[in-house]
Amino acid sequence: MTARSAETARRCLLAFVLCCGLGALAVVAQKPGAGCPSRCLCFRTTVRCMHLLLEAVPAVAPQTSILDLRFNRIREIQPGAFRRLRNLNTLLLNNNQIKKIPSGAFEDLENLKYLYLYKNEIQSIDRQAFTGLASLEQLYLHFNQIETLDPASFQHLPKLERLFLHNNRITHLVPGTFNHLESMKRLRLDSNALHCDCEILWLADLLKAYAQSGNAQAAATCEYPRRMQGRSVATITPEELTCERPRITSEPQDADVVPGNTVYFTCRAEGNPKPEIIWLRNNNELSMKTDSRLNLLDDGTLMIQNTQETDQGIYQCMAKNVAGEVKTQEVTLRYFGSPGTWRALHRSHPDHLLLLSLHPSPPQNTEVLVGESVTLECSATGHPPPRISWTRGDRTALPADPRVNITPSGGLYIQNVAPGDSGEYTCFASNGIDSIHATAFIIVQGEHRVRVRATGSAA
Structure with missing residues (x-):
């Protein structure tokens, strides 16, 4: 055998060994029951499934700490899709076709710190979508189609430091939407469709507070009205907006009830922005969440069903907005119990x-x-x-x-x-x-x- 032939044979043998070795590694990575989805790349506790045209979240091993599902065709996240992945630290779902985030979408991800959801087609987020993400520090939702946000969406994220919501279609934000984000360091709301009217003054105050504290950076810009387009929300003052203090247009009246009745206390108010209606009983704010018999109707009316003795007392309606607050007269609910009393x-x-x-x-x-x-x-x-x-x-x-x-x-x-x-x-x-x-x-x-x-x- 000549020297050239020997060298050629050696190279062929090396190539054969290399191919066999890679094949063996691939077989090990995709071995059934090993926790690595088909065609994905897995190394230790990292699973990468990019550019695979996936339409659903694949099942992975419970010990997975990084799950990369970028650049696929995932359209929805089923509740419980990540169940039992309590070790997951980073979840990348950007560049997919996700349209909504349902309640329970991220169940069991109690140790998740980084969640990437940008560049999808997200239009709606359930108010309980992020419940349980107690360790989340960074949430990326920019470049989506979000128009509205439930004020409760972010209230269960005590460690959230970075929230990106820019380049969406958000027009209005309910006061208190970001109140529970005590660890916030970076908030982006620019490049949305924000209407800079009286209803946004609360956000202007929040951004100013961030700037004064020096602990957080925030950006939000106006889209409407046209005269304020591109204006930083943080620079808006009440004086340049037409805000009206609430005024009562319909007052409640005294009511007498017996056990099991339904009673209505009317309260209507006008103002700019539209006032929030709050009901007081014996000078304490009523909570509609703790008593299913209490309901606040769309027009501000308080409805009390199946009346009982504990309902008796002094009631008062308060109408409140950023320009001020006003209260109605006090009225009495009198309760007449069983016959003979x-x-x-x-x-x-x-x-x-x-x-x-x-x-x-x-x-x-x-x-x-x-x-x-x-x-x-x-x-x-x-x-x-x-x-x-x-x-x-x-x-x-x-x-x-x-x-x-x-x-x-x-x-x-x-x-x-x-x-x-x-x-x-x-x-x-x-x-x-x-x-x-x-x-x-x-x-x-x-x-x-x-x-x-x-x-x-x-x-």
């Missing part, structure tokens, strides 16, 4: 309620004989707790008589009734803030004819 609700301050109850029924006629005993029941509850007192018809104090006593519950007890006990008696309930009263008439008869006449009223 008469209640009168009285108030002089939102924090103080006084409730008077007469048992076992509203004041009514009764008969009592000379020498017998009679009890007029009167009990009261409220805040602060009320005290019970009784007077005779001319509002004079009860006589010092061992036959006459006030029971622990507040009732008036008279034993060994005499003819002189006939007359009007008034029960007063007072808590130092205000008072209410109820009146009853006792008529003492001789043998076998005794009649009690009673009436009730609220001061």
